[in-house]
Amino acid sequence: MDPTILAAVLAFVVIAGLGMAFAGGEKNAAQQRAKSMNAKKPSKRTDTEMATMKRRQTTQDALKELSQNEKKSRKQRFSVKGQIEQSGLTLSEPTFWMMSAVLGVILGGVGYFVQGSPLGLIGGLVVGGLGLPRWILKFLIGGRQKKFTSQLADAIDIIVRGVKSGLPLNQCLKIIATESPEPLRTEFQTIVDAQTMGVPLDQNLNRMFERMPLPEVNFFAIVLIIQQKTGGNLSESLGNLSTVLRARKMMKEKVKALSSEAKASAMIIGSLPFIVMAMVYFIRPEYISLLFTRQEGHLILLGAGVMMSSGILVMRNMVNFKF
Numbered sequence: 001m002d003p004t005i006l007a008a009v010l011a012f013v014v015i016a017g018l019g020m021a022f023a024g025g026e027k028n029a030a031q032q033r034a035k036s037m038n039a040k041k042p043s044k045r046t047d048t049e050m051a052t053m054k055r056r057q058t059t060q061d062a063l064k065e066l067s068q069n070e071k072k073s074r075k076q077r078f079s080v081k082g083q084i085e086q087s088g089l090t091l092s093e094p095t096f097w098m099m100s101a102v103l104g105v106i107l108g109g110v111g112y113f114v115q116g117s118p119l120g121l122i123g124g125l126v127v128g129g130l131g132l133p134r135w136i137l138k139f140l141i142g143g144r145q146k147k148f149t150s151q152l153a154d155a156i157d158i159i160v161r162g163v164k165s166g167l168p169l170n171q172c173l174k175i176i177a178t179e180s181p182e183p184l185r186t187e188f189q190t191i192v193d194a195q196t197m198g199v200p201l202d203q204n205l206n207r208m209f210e211r212m213p214l215p216e217v218n219f220f221a222i223v224l225i226i227q228q229k230t231g232g233n234l235s236e237s238l239g240n241l242s243t244v245l246r247a248r249k250m251m252k253e254k255v256k257a258l259s260s261e262a263k264a265s266a267m268i269i270g271s272l273p274f275i276v277m278a279m280v281y282f283i284r285p286e287y288i289s290l291l292f293t294r295q296e297g298h299l300i301l302l303g304a305g306v307m308m309s310s311g312i313l314v315m316r317n318m319v320n321f322k323f
Helices: 003-040 042-078 080-087 093-115 118-164 169-179 184-196 201-211 215-230 234-258 260-283 295-319
Strands: none
Touching (some): 118 169, 118 184, 118 215, 184 201, 234 260
């Protein structure tokens, strides 16, 4: 090979090797600088991320605990003792059953006197011993919960204004327990008394939800428990909750107004057969009395009752909206 070409090739190889060496050194130096900069940054980023993750985990644990407590107290809320507490009555469970038994005996005697058969006695015992007392309890519970829901947003506003002015949460709860109307006063007075005895706030709120199993009370308990465990701006959280509760109340009133026509129609259709039966009885008693004196009439009344109950149930589900 020509010595000139060989020298040229060697010179090219040497120059290329020197260039790659310098370039690789600069690249390695740049990589080392980048690694050192990235090694310095994670300290602050890791602290922030760890704090966020810790707060998120605490929130999830609080929500999980509330969900477990709700499942545990669900059976108690649907028991007779729980319903007596929800209705605001001061009766004990044995007293309630004794009163139900007395009412059942009275209605059973009336049914036997009117009907003249054991069926009237059994029907009166069932209605007076089981049906009517439980219906009265549900009626009282519904009225009490309705009043409580309409007053809860105002109570939350009292807490928001008190916290903004520098009052502690316990003092705000005492103000609500002193100045609010019933049943809000009784429920918050129970919380204040329990806190005075040393019961934690989360347990008080869970017991309050057992006495008032409403979504609004559950929202209120979640906000206070999470704020107590994770911190944050309590006045802002409760202010947002108050806005949500008022929006829910407005939506309920709007739904009630829109469904009032359907409810009136359902009431008219449901009461029309009884009105017609009463009018026929006054005009021609012997014609309508066949339904009560003959076996075929009893079967007709049974079929009519089943169909009427089905129709009323369907209309009730059509005009009642849960949200």
